[in-house]
Amino acid sequence: MPLETPVIFKNVPTPPWGSFADRTYVDYDAYVKAGGYEALQKGIDGGAESILSEVKAAELRGRGGAGFPAGMKWGFLPPADGEPRYLAINADESEPATFKDQILIQFDPHTVIEGIVLCMIACQLDTAYFYIRGEYHHHRDAFERAIQEAYDHNVLGTNARTGKINDRWPNLYLHRGAGAYICGEETGLLESLEGKRGWPRIKPPFPAVAGAFARPTIINNVETLANVPFIVTHGADAWKKNGKGRPEGAPPQVPASFGTKLFGISGPVNRPGVYEEHLGVPLKTLIDDYAMGLKDGEQPKAYFHGGISMGVVSQEEVEAGVAMDFDIGKKWNNLGLGTACVTVIPQRVSMVSMARNCSRFYSHESCGQCTPCREGTTWTAKLLERIEAGDGTTKDLDLLLELASSMGSMPGSTICGLADGNNWAIRTIVNKFFHEFEEKVSKSSTVSLAVVGGA
Amino acid sequence: MAWITKDSANTQIDRRDEPYLSAEFKKAFDEKYADRYPTRRALSLPILHAIQHEYNYLPYQALEEAAEFLGIAVPELLDTATFYEEYFLEPKGKYTIWVCQSVSCEIMGEGNITQAISDKLGIDPGETTADGKFTLMKVECIGACGAAPCALINEDLAEDLTPDSVLKRLDVLD
Numbered sequence: 260m261p262l263e264t265p266v267i268f269k270n271v272p273t274p275p276w277g278s279f280a281d282r283t284y285v286d287y288d289a290y291v292k293a294g295g296y297e298a299l300q301k302g303i304d305g306g307a308e309s310i311l312s313e314v315k316a317a318e319l320r321g322r323g324g325a326g327f328p329a330g331m332k333w334g335f336l337p338p339a340d341g342e343p344r345y346l347a348i349n350a351d352e353s354e355p356a357t358f359k360d361q362i363l364i365q366f367d368p369h370t371v372i373e374g375i376v377l378c379m380i381a382c383q384l385d386t387a388y389f390y391i392r393g394e395y396h397h398h399r400d401a402f403e404r405a406i407q408e409a410y411d412h413n414v415l416g417t418n419a420r421t422g423k424i425n426d427r428w429p430n431l432y433l434h435r436g437a438g439a440y441i442c443g444e445e446t447g448l449l450e451s452l453e454g455k456r457g458w459p460r461i462k463p464p465f466p467a468v469a470g471a472f473a474r475p476t477i478i479n480n481v482e483t484l485a486n487v488p489f490i491v492t493h494g495a496d497a498w499k500k501n502g503k504g505r506p507e508g509a510p511p512q513v514p515a516s517f518g519t520k521l522f523g524i525s526g527p528v529n530r531p532g533v534y535e536e537h538l539g540v541p542l543k544t545l546i547d548d549y550a551m552g553l554k555d556g557e558q559p560k561a562y563f564h565g566g567i568s569m570g571v572v573s574q575e576e577v578e579a580g581v582a583m584d585f586d587i588g589k590k591w592n593n594l595g596l597g598t599a600c601v602t603v604i605p606q607r608v609s610m611v612s613m614a615r616n617c618s619r620f621y622s623h624e625s626c627g628q629c630t631p632c633r634e635g636t637t638w639t640a641k642l643l644e645r646i647e648a649g650d651g652t653t654k655d656l657d658l659l660l661e662l663a664s665s666m667g668s669m670p671g672s673t674i675c676g677l678a679d680g681n682n683w684a685i686r687t688i689v690n691k692f693f694h695e696f697e698e699k700v701s702k703s704s705t706v707s708l709a710v711v712g713g714a
Numbered sequence: 715m716a717w718i719t720k721d722s723a724n725t726q727i728d729r730r731d732e733p734y735l736s737a738e739f740k741k742a743f744d745e746k747y748a749d750r751y752p753t754r755r756a757l758s759l760p761i762l763h764a765i766q767h768e769y770n771y772l773p774y775q776a777l778e779e780a781a782e783f784l785g786i787a788v789p790e791l792l793d794t795a796t797f798y799e800e801y802f803l804e805p806k807g808k809y810t811i812w813v814c815q816s817v818s819c820e821i822m823g824e825g826n827i828t829q830a831i832s833d834k835l836g837i838d839p840g841e842t843t844a845d846g847k848f849t850l851m852k853v854e855c856i857g858a859c860g861a862a863p864c865a866l867i868n869e870d871l872a873e874d875l876t877p878d879s880v881l882k883r884l885d886v887l888d
């Protein structure tokens with residue numbers, strides 16, 4: 260059943276309810292007119308516990324890639340001790356093929372800000388930093404404008420309607436990144452916020468205990484927080500009507516896929532863009548009904564279904580019923596749902612070149628702290644360049660697979676998940692499209708000058 | 715990312731008498747940013763952006779002045795400045811063209827876009843034209859994948875590019 264009414268994109272015109280062309284910046288007044296900041300009032304009246312328990316009951320899972328339950332994360336915070344506590348909002352959005360958060364940032368920033376302030380109340384966090392990637396220029400201007408509007412209307416700042424949070428007036432600051440994928444990793448982000456190079460930290464301690472400036476810190480993705488106003492206004496049960504629950508009779512430990520999700524679709528399709536649908540929507544529905552199929556008579560071969568780090572699913576798998584929920588990894592042999600932004604790979608594009616593109620990305624973006632990642636990404640990138648150029652051997656393929664599968668999969672051998680991204684991208688591409696790689700390496704590499712049958 | 719190496723021992727540092735960071739610059743900067751963070755070092759990214767905004771790159775002397783202003787060691791600030799791709803330690807062109815080379819853009823024809831720019835300007839990615847007008851960079855996903863292939867020209871997004879359309883956009887720049 261298609262989604263009946265948009266939840267996160269309530270104010271952002273999107274097919275089938277609206278048209279991309281009508282998307283404009285929703286300012287404070289327009290937002291309030293559409294029922295905005297009612298959730299905030301409800302949260303203020305109900306208090307921290309009421310917000311926290313509602314978000315926990317909703318089983319809202321992180322939309323930034325890992326799918327960690329937000330309510331549980333918020334519950335890890337130690338009790339307040341009078342010193343500052345922080346919220347860092349992850350708007351780094353640098354995963355290749357991912358462009359969903361930027362729509363909220365440029366068109367409906369107040370939904371995000373409302374979610375931020377509700378989180379600050381629930382977790383008793385006095386200061387929030389909106390870490391936005393450096394390349395988002397007009398998005399940054401839009402968000403700065405929204406922050407100013409929020410201050411002007413006492414959503415934030417001295418005399419904010421929330422009252423003091425953690426004994427301080429709540430503040431929200433935009434912090435601009437400067438072009439580094441690794442600053443999307445949550446502890447890399449914190450280092451960058453502190454003015455250092457974005458080197459991810461060894462955990463524990465987890466950020467909830469010692470994060471920004473060594474103080475308790477919550478880190479959430481933009482889209483995750485944008486769900487909070489609806490949950491607070493309408494309650495967890497209403498929010499959970501959308502999406503896909505856990506299988507019938509499954510115990511509560513089994514993670515579910517409640518709620519809606521933003522799906523970005525790019526590649527050779529008729530109507531690329533960011534859409535909202537139930538979690539659990541078939542990938543095929545997204546391509547056929549939302550993106551309106553492939554253009555110029557192209558045929559699909561495979562998909563990056565959640566940014567490149569999750570790996571690929573093949574057209575056969577999609578025909579067999581790939582559904583976009585948090586179980587996608589287990590069911591279809593990839594790393595997971597990731598950012599749920601899909602790139603369509605058409606038949607004409609070689610999977611060897613896609614693997615080469617991914618590996619180049621990781622070798623370029625590896626921060627260099629961990630040997631398996633720093634050396635492994637560069638090595639796989641070189642191997643793949645060689646294979647693509649037609650200079651590879653069968654042995655190179657074995658080496659490639661061995662390298663890829665030994666990066667990051669052993670807990671403790673690398674600090675963050677970037678190495679796993681390279682691992683899964685390369686492994687799923689090579690394994691699911693082995694024949695393309697075989698063809699590239701099995702050509703005879705020496706030219707015989709012998710003349711056969713010569714007189 | 716973090717792989718900028720330089721011939722430190724032989725580097726001649728350009729210096730000038732007039733400071734890069736004027737008193738007004740510092741005052742305006744502190745008024746805007748100082749209260750936002752509990753440490754001075756956290757002002758590193760904002761001040762590097764501010765300097766680059768003013769001078770179009772990060773002159774070494776400006777970094778020294780900024781480090782002193784923030785009360786941190788010069789190498790600490792240099793460490794940060796060299797890590798991030800957006801910061802330029804050498805002068806760059808008046809216009810920087812950042813062509814996205816990630817998967818969606820490659821599928822949609824990034825190769826032809828880069829080639830067209832490269833041919834027209836006579837430079838390879840990473841280089842600046844002799845007249846100092848254009849710098850060409852290939853970068854990873856800029857978050858506009860629905861409009862691939864795409865590029866940033868300074869801070870402006872150029873979407874759904876063709877070799878023709880990108881050259882036309884460059885032609886109108888002065």
Ligand SMILES: Cc1cc2nc3c(=O)[nH]c(=O)nc-3n(C[C@H](O)[C@H](O)[C@H](O)COP(=O)(O)O)c2cc1C
Pocket residue numbers: 320321322323324325326327329349350351352353354440441442443444445446478479480481483484675676677
């Ligand atoms: C290499 C790497 C890059 C990441 N980049 C992003 C990113 O750009 N945006 C994001 O929201 N999360 C990113 N994440 C995930 C974050 O570490 C973190 O899980 C997330 O921000 C938590 O928020 P959530 O629970 O609301 O999803 C990245 C993780 C890794 C390992």
Ligand code: SF4
Pocket residue numbers: 441458459624625626627628629630632633673674675676677678
């Ligand atoms: S896994 Fe790679 S990116 Fe992550 S901390 Fe280690 S070297 Fe850096």
Ligand code: FES
Pocket residue numbers: 355356357814815816817818819820854855856857858859862864
């Ligand atoms: S892949 Fe080019 S903008 Fe995302």
